Amino acid sequence: MTLVAGVDSSTQSCKVTVLDAQSGVLVREGRASHPDGTEVHPDHWWRALSVAIDDAGGLADVDALSVAGQQHGMVLLDRDGNVVRPALLWNDTRSAAAAAALIDEVGAEEFARRTGLVPVASFTVTKVRWVRDNEPENVARVAAVALPHDWLSWRLRGYGPAGASPLGPDLDALTTDRSDASGTGYWSPASGSYDVELFRLAFGRDAREARQEPEAAGPAPVSAAPAAGGAVILPRVLAAGEAAGRVHPLCFAGSNAGADTGTDPSTDAVADAGGAGGGERGEILLGAGAGDNAAAALGLGARPGDVVVSVGTSGTVFAVASEAGHDPSGTVAGFAGAGGDYLPIAVTLNAARVLSSMAALLDIGFDELSRLALEAAPGAGGVVLVPYFEGERTPNLPQAKASLHGLSIASATRSNIARAAIEGMLCGLSGGLAALQALGYPAGRLLLIGGAVQNPAVQKIASQVFDLPVVVPSPGEYVARGAAAQAAWALTGARPDWPVALAAAPASDFQPVIGEQYARACGHIAQDSRAAVSSTSS
Ligand SMILES: Nc1ncnc2c1ncn2[C@@H]1O[C@H](COP(=O)(O)OP(=O)(O)O)[C@@H](O)[C@H]1O
Numbered sequence: 001m002t003l004v005a006g007v008d009s010s011t012q013s014c015k016v017t018v019l020d021a022q023s024g025v026l027v028r029e030g031r032a033s034h035p036d037g038t039e040v041h042p043d044h045w046w047r048a049l050s051v052a053i054d055d056a057g058g059l060a061d062v063d064a065l066s067v068a069g070q071q072h073g074m075v076l077l078d079r080d081g082n083v084v085r086p087a088l089l090w091n092d093t094r095s096a097a098a099a100a101a102l103i104d105e106v107g108a109e110e111f112a113r114r115t116g117l118v119p120v121a122s123f124t125v126t127k128v129r130w131v132r133d134n135e136p137e138n139v140a141r142v143a144a145v146a147l148p149h150d151w152l153s154w155r156l157r158g159y160g161p162a163g164a165s166p167l168g169p170d171l172d173a174l175t176t177d178r179s180d181a182s183g184t185g186y187w188s189p190a191s192g193s194y195d196v197e198l199f200r201l202a203f204g205r206d207a208r209e210a211r212q213e214p215e216a217a218g219p220a221p222v223s224a225a226p227a228a229g230g231a232v233i234l235p236r237v238l239a240a241g242e243a244a245g246r247v248h249p250l251c252f253a254g255s256n257a258g259a260d261t262g263t264d265p266s267t268d269a270v271a272d273a274g275g276a277g278g279g280e281r282g283e284i285l286l287g288a289g290a291g292d293n294a295a296a297a298l299g300l301g302a303r304p305g306d307v308v309v310s311v312g313t314s315g316t317v318f319a320v321a322s323e324a325g326h327d328p329s330g331t332v333a334g335f336a337g338a339g340g341d342y343l344p345i346a347v348t349l350n351a352a353r354v355l356s357s358m359a360a361l362l363d364i365g366f367d368e369l370s371r372l373a374l375e376a377a378p379g380a381g382g383v384v385l386v387p388y389f390e391g392e393r394t395p396n397l398p399q400a401k402a403s404l405h406g407l408s409i410a411s412a413t414r415s416n417i418a419r420a421a422i423e424g425m426l427c428g429l430s431g432g433l434a435a436l437q438a439l440g441y442p443a444g445r446l447l448l449i450g451g452a453v454q455n456p457a458v459q460k461i462a463s464q465v466f467d468l469p470v471v472v473p474s475p476g477e478y479v480a481r482g483a484a485a486q487a488a489w490a491l492t493g494a495r496p497d498w499p500v501a502l503a504a505a506p507a508s509d510f511q512p513v514i515g516e517q518y519a520r521a522c523g524h525i526a527q528d529s530r531a532a533v534s535s536t537s538s
């Protein structure tokens with residue numbers, strides 16, 4: 001049996017799945033937690049990857065691996081391969097003013113035409129602008145800007161800080177893929193190239209794409225590092241199905257991985273039997289990697305006509321398209337997919353953690369939250385939760401806060417509040433579905449995935465919020481599965497066509513009252529937040 005592995009380095013955790021390359025059947029899996037916070041040092045991801053690989057039984061019998069990850073996170077590297085500052089993640093909203101400034105300078109329509117995106121705080125381009133404006137001492141140190149999956153893939157190939165990695169800091173060996181590049185705000189899905197003018201406008205430094213051909217990947221002289229102040233290196237963008245290189249047999253130091261420990265992985269690595277490289281089967285091919293949503297589309301085998309809704313740390317709603325698109329309103333971002341296709345998407349900052357916050361408030365677990373929510377009637381007796389706990393990205397209200405509406409003596413029950421939490425969280429995503437449909441993307445069925453979908457009430461209420469047949473695939477890590485599919489594709493040269501089992505028959509029970517009362521409550525919030533933004537900026 002040929003085995004392939006996929007990694008999902010997501011916001012809250014790292015998950016590793018090992019699958020049969022032929023059938024896609026899950027053989028084993030592992031996971032490890034990431035720290036909380038919207039600013040995280042990448043070394044935590046490296047250590048979690050090590051633990052998750054061990055938890056998955058190691059990779060000694062695996063032939064190919066690929067890494068998918070949370071998108072947009074800004075990983076700044078200096079010329080010696082060190083991380084310049086902790087990564088600002090997709091859900092860090094400090095760059096909201098930078099996003100507004102970039103829109104003023106370029107125009108929303110022009111930005112969308114050039115990159116598929118209208119800047120919001122999540123996108124990397126706004127984060128590099130924030131660094132330019134707030135940390136000038138770091139600007140000159142930056143020699144490369146990468147994304148979470150780019151950095152992990154580079155480390156797996158043996159590159160990293162000088163003296164703490166087998167191959168050293170060859171920044172020209174950095175790679176990414178179309179899907180993750182399309183979330184930066186300085187890469188064009190339509191032309192397939194970096195928009196270095198936009199990068200320069202945002203960061204104030206010139207940039208160029210990394211030069212190393214993946215096939216040529218190998219030890220690099222330290223002199224390959226760029227001179228301080230030269231053009232910033234952006235990872236080379238690989239095509240769907242292309243390989244990034246090979247996992248370096250000495251790069252993976254098992255539980256000792258991570259530069260923070262001060263260990264030298266080049267000498268420590270082989271000591272750990274669960275490490276990635278040097279397995280019985282020889283070298284491990286490394287796939288291109290992907291943004292997590294694009295990987296989920298691959299893992300689900302999603303095709304045009306499918307809409308995927310993921311309820312993880314982020315809430316996402318996306319379609320698969322054969323042509324690049326852009327939405328000057330910014331509601332739908334025009335990402336690229338991991339299958340050589342395109343991935344129009346709307347993303348919310350408030351998804352699974354709305355439910356954990358509300359369950360904590362009610363002092364109950366997820367099972368009880370589900371039971372209570374299903375006790376209440378659709379519409380929760382008029383109680384509405386507008387769930388902007390972390391501000392919001394779609395709609396773009398970075399300063400907003402969550403609020404409960406419609407409480408009366410009669411309606412203020414634990415059941416109504418539990419149901420309102422789930423309804424409000426899903427209504428945030430139904431706006432994204434409506435925007436996709438308004439742009440003409442066909443929507444025949446909705447595939448529901450992500451950690452919170454384990455919750456029976458989320459499944460039931462989704463069939464009442466979305467006016468589409470809701471299909472719940474069997475529980476699984478579809479991002480990691482998509483990464484594994486990439487690995488199999490790089491290994492065999494053919495995109496796998498693994499079947500996806502369904503947990504239940506498609507369900508439709510549309511209840512318009514839920515969306516109608518949510519829209520009324522949101523109208524008030526949007527007005528309040530816009531007033532707050534204009535008073536803080538004046
Ligand atoms: N039964 C459940 N009900 C509600 N939320 C759940 C349940 N099980 C897991 N979750 C939530 O799902 C989230 C993890 O989902 P996941 O898709 O793995 O997120 P991510 O990929 O963003 O790390 C966590 O916030 C967790 O609390």
Ligand SMILES: O=C(CO)[C@@H](O)[C@H](O)COP(=O)(O)O
Nearest residue numbers: 010011070071090312313314
């Ligand atoms: O910002 C986006 C996509 O644009 C998020 O989807 C991140 O990619 C984080 O994903 P999860 O950790 O929630 O899977």
